[in-house]
Amino acid sequence: MQKQLPIVRLRNLIIEDTDDRFKWCMDEEVTKHLNMPDKYPPFTIEETRIWIEMCINKTNGYEQKAILTEDGKHIGWIDLKNIDSLNKHAELGITIGDKNYWGKGYGIAAMNEMLKFGFQEVGLNKIWLRVEVDNEKAISSYKRPGYVEEGILRQDRLRKGTYVDRLRMSILKEEFLVEKIIR
Numbered sequence: 632m633q634k635q636l637p638i639v640r641l642r643n644l645i646i647e648d649t650d651d652r653f654k655w656c657m658d659e660e661v662t663k664h665l666n667m668p669d670k671y672p673p674f675t676i677e678e679t680r681i682w683i684e685m686c687i688n689k690t691n692g693y694e695q696k697a698i699l700t701e702d703g704k705h706i707g708w709i710d711l712k713n714i715d716s717l718n719k720h721a722e723l724g725i726t727i728g729d730k731n732y733w734g735k736g737y738g739i740a741a742m743n744e745m746l747k748f749g750f751q752e753v754g755l756n757k758i759w760l761r762v763e764v765d766n767e768k769a770i771s772s773y774k775r776p777g778y779v780e781e782g783i784l785r786q787d788r789l790r791k792g793t794y795v796d797r798l799r800m801s802i803l804k805e806e807f808l809v810e811k812i813i814r
């Protein structure tokens with residue numbers, strides 16, 4: 632039987648998100664599969680604050696949102712980037728930074744909210760992502776809302792001196808709408 636997904640809320644970033652974001656970015660278990668520099672720490676708290684500010688002011692091309700639990704706890708972030716308005720597609724990225732919330736359906740629930748936002752409010756037709764082939768946990772959670780595999784991007788990420796293949800996956804608006812019956 633299908634498990635009930637937890638309720639999550641997405642909200643615009645605020646500058647006070649900086650401390651949580653910095654803490655999560657210092658956790659190498661969280662960042663292992665993220666496209667971040669190999670050096671440690673990957674960036675300073677000041678650089679993190681500047682990045683959050685760019686997201687708030689939308690000067691970096693990202694539609695980035697904070698993920699909150701039903702009772703308002705900040706647990707991660709999710710974004711759309713590489714927004715191609717001509718062809719109506721964008722790349723999605725997601726991180727549940729608070730590891731206490733891993734494996735409980737929060738990633739899938741946040742993904743559903745972002746897909747709704749992307750298809751209904753941004754007007755996209757396809758939302759795609761790249762995931763490292765050894766990030767099995769993420770791949771299996773992406774299949775739940777209906778992402779399908781598009782192909783392997785060979786040696787797509789240089790991770791700690793080794794090139795890693797990434798899987799490209801996508802979901803179309805028509806597939807998501809059929810699944811979720813959004814009105």
Ligand SMILES: CC(C)(COP(=O)(O)OP(=O)(O)OC[C@H]1O[C@@H](n2cnc3c(N)ncnc32)[C@H](O)[C@@H]1OP(=O)(O)O)[C@@H](O)C(=O)NCCC(=O)NCCS
Nearest residue numbers: 634635664726727733734735736737738739762769771772
């Ligand atoms: C990848 C990531 C976003 C997934 O989020 P998550 O909240 O841990 O994943 P979910 O709980 O939503 O889904 C994963 C599993 O939980 C299961 N699950 C647990 N509770 C559930 C519930 N209430 N409802 C539905 N599924 C549930 C899912 O079935 C799935 O199980 P499976 O792996 O056995 O198929 C998160 O682990 C993360 O941020 N990792 C670090 C950063 C990262 O790798 N980001 C992705 C880069 S591409």
